[in-house]
């Protein structure tokens with residue numbers, strides 16, 4: 001809100017607090033998980049102010065153009081579109097990534113894969129297979145500039161998003177279209193592959209809006225994991241493979257890696273304590 005808007009008389013439109021309460025109630029009725037937070041993020045976006053500012057401005061009246069902007073955002077969220085797509089961005093570690101429906105919205109648990117990469121020796125080379133928005137590759141380069149990082153994805157649309165994120169953030173990561181490793185070699189391979197079993201019911205935010213190609217991987221969800229483990233097993237130059245998994249799949253992925261000849265296979269837990277990544281070495 002600009003100063004002129006803040007000085008408008010009380011009759012100019014509903015107050016910030018009232019709009020938040022209405023938004024929250026509507027999102028709750030629509031079945032959203034975090035209606036209060038979402039209403040704050042959307043109103044903040046409509047007014048171009050932070051969430052903290054909304055608290056301070058609770059009693060200020062909102063100009064009708066901003067009320068209409070908020071209404072448009074609210075309608076999208078009521079249709080269960082994820083907030084990250086509505087805002088067009090998502091924070092991941094120290095970065096803010098631009099996201100849209102061409103890419104999966106990066107999840108907090110995927111930060112674990114970045115932590116695996118942070119342990120690599122100086123100047124190691126890494127491929128982030130199935131990079132999507134470029135989240136893992138870009139966060140790794142941001143926090144370990146000495147690493148040589150490449151991001152690949154089967155989807156040309158995803159690579160376009162990842163390249164744009166890299167250019168905007170000024171991070172030197174090479175992005176390319178590829179089907180899994182496609183013969184490439186690096187010291188380490190990290191991947192958050194699609195791992196949802198086909199046909200598994202998902203929340204509307206995911207099922208209706210996120211790209212199916214980023215989610216599903218065969219009846220057990222492990223088709224792509226199995227293929228990538230096989231490719232790494234046949235590529236002696238790769239010293240480390242780190243995969244994000246559904247916690248229900250962790251023990252099966254451990255067995256797959258061991259059967260493929262990888263050693264020191266270990267499971268890593270995310271901040272919620274779930275078995276979220278499997279790491280193998282040779």
Ligand SMILES: C[S@@+](CC[C@H](N)C(=O)[O-])C[C@H]1O[C@@H](n2cnc3c(N)ncnc32)[C@H](O)[C@@H]1O
Nearest residue numbers: 104106130131132153154155179180192194214
């Ligand atoms: C679960 S998303 C992960 C995106 C990103 N790494 C993240 O964590 O936010 C999986 C990605 O795998 C890509 N993908 C699907 N099949 C692939 C394949 N055969 N080779 C490479 N990438 C693939 C999808 O396009 C999608 O971007």
